[in-house]
Amino acid sequence: MKAGISGAAYTLERQIAGGMDAVVQDVIRRALADAAIQLADVDMVITVASDALDGMMVPVRSDMAGGFGKSYLNIPSSSGHALMAAASSIEAGDAETVLLVGWGAASKLAEFDSRTNQFDPFYLRPLGASVATLQAMQEQSLIDQGLISREDVESHASRMSEIIWGESEPATFCDGAVAIVLQQNAAGLIFDHIGFGSRAQIPLDGNLDPAIWVEEATDKLENPGFIEICGQSPSLELRALAAIPGAKRTNAHGGSSQGWFGPASPLRNLAALNAAVGEGGPQSGLLIDLAGPLGQHVTAIQFRAGESHAA
Amino acid sequence: MSDERGVRNLRWQPHFRHSAGKLGSHFIRAVREGKLVGWKTQSLGVTVPPIGTGEAGEWVEVGPRAALVTYAPNDNAGGGIPAGKFFATVRIDGADVVTAALVECDETAGLTPGAVLTAKFATSDDAATLPIFELVANP
Numbered sequence: 001m002k003a004g005i006s007g008a009a010y011t012l013e014r015q016i017a018g019g020m021d022a023v024v025q026d027v028i029r030r031a032l033a034d035a036a037i038q039l040a041d042v043d044m045v046i047t048v049a050s051d052a053l054d055g056m057m058v059p060v061r062s063d064m065a066g067g068f069g070k071s072y073l074n075i076p077s078s079s080g081h082a083l084m085a086a087a088s089s090i091e092a093g094d095a096e097t098v099l100l101v102g103w104g105a106a107s108k109l110a111e112f113d114s115r116t117n118q119f120d121p122f123y124l125r126p127l128g129a130s131v132a133t134l135q136a137m138q139e140q141s142l143i144d145q146g147l148i149s150r151e152d153v154e155s156h157a158s159r160m161s162e163i164i165w166g167e168s169e170p171a172t173f174c175d176g177a178v179a180i181v182l183q184q185n186a187a188g189l190i191f192d193h194i195g196f197g198s199r200a201q202i203p204l205d206g207n208l209d210p211a212i213w214v215e216e217a218t219d220k221l222e223n224p225g226f227i228e229i230c231g232q233s234p235s236l237e238l239r240a241l242a243a244i245p246g247a248k249r250t251n252a253h254g255g256s257s258q259g260w261f262g263p264a265s266p267l268r269n270l271a272a273l274n275a276a277v278g279e280g281g282p283q284s285g286l287l288i289d290l291a292g293p294l295g296q297h298v299t300a301i302q303f304r305a306g307e308s309h310a311a
Numbered sequence: 312m313s314d315e316r317g318v319r320n321l322r323w324q325p326h327f328r329h330s331a332g333k334l335g336s337h338f339i340r341a342v343r344e345g346k347l348v349g350w351k352t353q354s355l356g357v358t359v360p361p362i363g364t365g366e367a368g369e370w371v372e373v374g375p376r377a378a379l380v381t382y383a384p385n386d387n388a389g390g391g392i393p394a395g396k397f398f399a400t401v402r403i404d405g406a407d408v409v410t411a412a413l414v415e416c417d418e419t420a421g422l423t424p425g426a427v428l429t430a431k432f433a434t435s436d437d438a439a440t441l442p443i444f445e446l447v448a449n450p
Contacts, residue, residue, distance in 0.1 A: 141381035
């Protein structure tokens with residue numbers, strides 16, 4: 001039995017004033033209402049929040065996300081990994097209803113520390129290299145190989161920013177929270193297949209091209225038509241799009257690089273996608289989460305519209 | 312010192328000493344003596360710094376020449392890299408994998424993929440675990 005979305009909600013702002021707890025609880029309330037269930041109906045809670053700098057220990061995250069007394073899992077690495085865990089739990093029959101919650105306050109925390117924990121839950125970087133350093137090196141490598149140009153990257157960033165914020169000025173870190181309810185026989189997006197691939201640290205062959213990693217994770221998937229690619233930098237998103245030839249509609253929800261609040265950011269795209277499909281948007285497609293500073297941790301999520309969403 | 316909310320501001324500056332491991336220690340000692348060595352295994356070939364795979368392996372001398380693979384332009388790299396140096400990946404002569412290292416260079420014009428570099432070893436006991444690389448003027 002495939003897992004799917006029965007309710008979702010998110011909040012995305014340049015900067016959220018005050019603490020995140022009230023914001024997280026608000027999106028949970030809205031997602032549960034969208035699914036027409038109550039917190040008592042949830043039997044597993046999964047969180048995505050690697051922001052070690054928020055000082056929230058795992059039990060606190062659990063309590064914030066409504067996990068008290070339920071099966072609970074914190075996945076700090078990526079939205080894709082958390083979605084895989086949620087979908088696997090449902091498909092295996094371990095849970096009937098999973099509440100997947102992710103948040104981050106990157107506007108306040110990410111630039112505070114050059115390690116930019118919000119960017120890199122894997123901490124697998126050469127000594128002395130920040131996330132920004134690695135991303136600059138990846139972009140230069142792709143430019144040197146003639147795979148992208150700086151102008152194309154700027155254009156992509158402006159276009160994504162326009163979609164997310166309504167203005168083309170490239171964005172910095174922001175704040176956000178997302179809650180998604182997953183169930184069997186869900187009415188919203190159904191997850192048909194989830195592929196993944198990962199590499200630790202800088203690839204030993206020195207090739208930093210994310211298109212190769214995306215090709216590996218998607219080689220068993222059919223051409224989806226609609227694609228949303230969520231990465232941490234615009235150059236990486238832009239190049240990864242090249243791995244899916246023939247894609248007609250891409251990043252209609254703005255990707256993640258211009259709306260980055262931490263590893264949970266692609267859940268925002270998933271929630272937006274679920275809403276769009278319900279309003280007659282694309283009935284099938286592919287969402288790709290590229291986590292890690294170079295996007296070397298790829299999760300490819302193939303979805304289709306559930307019964308009530310089918311046009 | 313406490314502030315009016317009863318919050319104490321403390322500074323914690325722990326010092327750490329830990330072993331670099333059997334392979335890492337050998338590599339660091341070699342660098343301090345002005346030599347670059349790689350660890351050769353069947354699965355990965357020659358790795359610099361050494362990567363332990365659990366297999367048997369052997370030390371081989373590599374470098375000091377290297378070829379630039381790519382680098383991070385400092386205007387886009389988030390700060391933290393000293394002026395006149397660039398974070399880069401290089402392929403050291405004799406190695407089968409790339410190595411992340413700093414490259415010293417006045418301007419980026421010479422930093423093209425394949426540019427010939429050579430290792431410049433520091434002399435201090437507190438030297439970094441890798442040499443800095445610099446461009447070879449007439450390779």
